[in-house]
Amino acid sequence: MSSKEMTVGILGGMGPEATVDLMRRIIKATPATDDADHIRLLVDNDPKVPSRIRYLIEKTGESPAPYMAKMACGLVEGGADVLVIPCNTAHHFYDDVAQAVSVPVLNILELAAEKIHRLYPDINRVGLLGSSALQITQLYAPAFAARDIETVFPDTDRQEALMALIRAVKANTHTEELTDAFNLAAEDLEDQGAGCLLIACTELSVIAKTLKTPLPKLDASQILAERIVKRVKG
DSSP, rough: OOOOOEEEEEEOOOSSHHHHHHHHHHHHOOOSSSSSGGGOEEEEEESOOOHHHHHHHHHHOOOOOOHHHHHHHHHHTTTTEEEEOOSGGGGGGGGHHHHHSSSSSSOHHHHHHHHHHHHOOOOOOOEEEHHHHHHHHHHHHHHTTTTOEEEEEHHHEEEHHHHHHHHHHTTTTOOOHHHEEEEHHHHHHHHOOOSSSEOOOOOOOHHHGGGSSSSSSEEEHHHHHHHHHHHHHH
């Protein structure tokens, strides 16, 4: 008999729609002819996780680390064999989660940097489209620097407009006018010499189809979904 297939635990709610978006991506990436062929997902879609924006950007909120570690333990107790965090910014607390459990935790930062370097080995500058918290913490910098790749962000005005869009997606109030900020930020990154773009915010992944750019573009959420399927299905 074949061994039992792994169950994937998802630390969700950051935000809720982004969590559902990842689940859709996993389902679409899974080779299946019947319900039983799909991957078992245990999802804690908990929007009460303390705000990453308030903690990292506004410096007014509590750390999400203890809350996320507790979520992780709950998923493992429920039967999860591997964990994922479908939020780029929340990977600032990756070590807290990984140290709280005995199962592997996939790292979206490493997965994205590895894939970009493999697909585009000659690119040495990547433009990041994500939360300002990524820029403040330079969260992606070590993973890319290890591959001799520089990370760049939109200029201040473009980044602020991008943050307004991210907040609007969380609130489900984004409009076409706000979505323009996505493309303007991409244009700014192209002007800065970025060789490709990475959608590094799961809220932006929800509206990824609205991004128009001549540059190669990858989506961290899609990279994570594909790696989940590869990890479970082989």
